[in-house]
Amino acid sequence: MATGYYLQDNPNPNAGQYGWPRNRVSGVVGIHTAENNTCFNGPDPGDADVARFIAGRSDFGSYHVLVDADSVTPLVHPSWAAWADTTNNAHAMSVSAAVAANDWLAMEETRRRQVVINMAAAAAELVQTAVRDGLLDSPTPARRITPAEAIAGSRAGFYGHGETNPSTRYDPGKDFDWNLFLTTYAGYIGGGIATVGDITPERPLLIPGVAGLYL
Template identity: 75%
Template sequence: MATGYYLQDNPNPHAAQFGWPRTRVSGVIGVHTAENNTCFNGPDNGDLSVGEFVTGRRDFGSYHSAADVDSWRRWVHPGYSAWADTTNNAHAMSVSATVRANDWLALKEDRRRAVVVNLAEAAADLALVAVRDGLLDRVPPAQRISKAEAIAGTRMGFYGHGETNPGTRYDPGKDFDWTLFLNSYNTFVGGGIVPVGTITPERPLLIPGVAGLYI
């Protein structure tokens, strides 16, 4: 039976890209870029094409959700670990934009905004599902946290991958719009809708009339 989570429904036969049911989710959410080829024009299927790459790769690297210009996609349920950051895979959640971290300002403004807002919706979905399924008692606030807090899981909030792995990682990049991301996330977890891009079957909608819950 399909779970609705791409990597769980399409398991990698070479290197499992998620692991073990976990009872502790810290409310730490890492923000990443997938470092695939950025789509600068036309329809963007990055969340699917990167997912297809992950289902066949022979090393480890995955996220809980991924977002592109047009949509976002659930990859791994927050009750399982994904292989996004070696410092905190056991307790953290992760979202990734399917762009290169150095390409934010090379994207047209409307496309750049769409990716960031879709990424924020993916993060809100993770948080709301974690609360719904008893992994968290409240949604993480729209705030940045320190490297130490991100690694230890002692405070809920968001960090960039490059902050926990300086020297080897730099995503989501110096030009990532944290203000737009956090404001959009805050709107989504409050039950609001930030209209952007095209609604697709891979981009779940808020359930009307049910505060903050997703299908």
């Protein structure tokens, strides 16, 4: 019977992309970009393309949910760990956009905003599922947390992948609209915004050494 979660319904035969069944999660949610080729106009195939890539890749890297400009693809139920961030896979959840972090400002504004809004909607659905299924007591607050808190799972909230892995990762990038994300997410969960904006000094947007997808 289909679960509605892409990676569970299409298990990777080369490298399992989820595991470690969990009875509880911390409420920490990582925000990522998949670093695929950004689609700048027309129907967006990004989340479908990245989902297929993850389902066949021979190394490890996945998320709980993936979005693009016009769709959302749940990949893994939050009761399973996804391989999104080596620092906190055991307790965290993850949301990724099928774009490259360098491309936020190269996108037309309406399309860029829609990707971020879809990320917020996906994050709300993810944490509400965790609450419904007894993994969390209440939805993750609409706030940024520090890298230390994200790694330890000591405070529920949102962080960027590059904040916990600054030497190798930079997503979702310096141009990611945290204000829009948190404001929209707060509206979906019916809660206020505890913190908006950066909580660490802005880091330069690093350019990956190898072109193409990375997770």
